[in-house]
Amino acid sequence: xxxxxxxxxxxxxxxxxxVTITCRASQSVSRWLAWYQQKPGKAPKLLIYKTSSxxxxxxxxxxxxxSGTEFTLTISSLQPDDFGTYYCQQNYxxxxxxxxxxx
Amino acid sequence: xxxxLESGGGLVKPGGSLRLSCAAxxxxxxxxxxxxxxxxxxxxxxxxxxxxxxxxxxxxxxSVEGRFTISRDxxxxxxxxxxxxxxxxxxxxxxxxxxxxGGGGSYxxxxxxxxVTVSS
Numbered sequence: 001x002x003x004x005x006x007x008x009x010x011x012x013x014x015x016x017x018x019v020t021i022t023c024r025a026s027q028s029v030s031r032w033l034a035w036y037q038q039k040p041g042k043a044p045k046l047l048i049y050k051t052s053s054x055x056x057x058x059x060x061x062x063x064x065x066x067s068g069t070e071f072t073l074t075i076s077s078l079q080p081d082d083f084g085t086y087y088c089q090q091n092y093x094x095x096x097x098x099x100x101x102x103x
Numbered sequence: 104x105x106x107x108l109e110s111g112g113g114l115v116k117p118g119g120s121l122r123l124s125c126a127a128x129x130x131x132x133x134x135x136x137x138x139x140x141x142x143x144x145x146x147x148x149x150x151x152x153x154x155x156x157x158x159x160x161x162x163x164x165x166s167v168e169g170r171f172t173i174s175r176d177x178x179x180x181x182x183x184x185x186x187x188x189x190x191x192x193x194x195x196x197x198x199x200x201x202x203x204x205g206g207g208g209s210y211x212x213x214x215x216x217x218x219v220t221v222s223s
Contacts, residue, residue: 032207049209
């Protein structure tokens, strides 16, 4: 089965830090990848679609890049509200999630 | 305001059935492909089913194939998930989600989720 593996699984960073989360596919299945943010007790929220397109209303400090089997989500300057779990998704597959904690 | 709202969750015994509903508002429901995605307690997201905008095409995850049925009523702007032969590992929050138009397969709008607990 195709898998999406995110790294790291847990990340602790400070306000203002540049943060990068990686998503690797076990094989290339789609040109596109999406990223979501989920806060405790809430539904996931779409941040990035088609690998690098910013969803409406999402702050510009979020960006996505990548191709083939390796993709990244970058937060250019971490803000207190950015805590939560981040998931990548491609077709019917989700990554296992990266929990981001603010130091 | 674009919104999807799930309902129908609850406590059910193993082997039992439940029907989830998802009511859409604020957008042209009949133009959107839809999916059900679930999240077991403390776990990640699992896609479980897809339905095309017209309802003629459906797909299921292996974990639910043959037990769950996705359907929609575009006139009522509603999505459904009929769940039969429920098992303990079906316990999860179930989300309905729209496939974002032009979104490369991403899910643009999610409901708040409805909790299904399978336990004796």
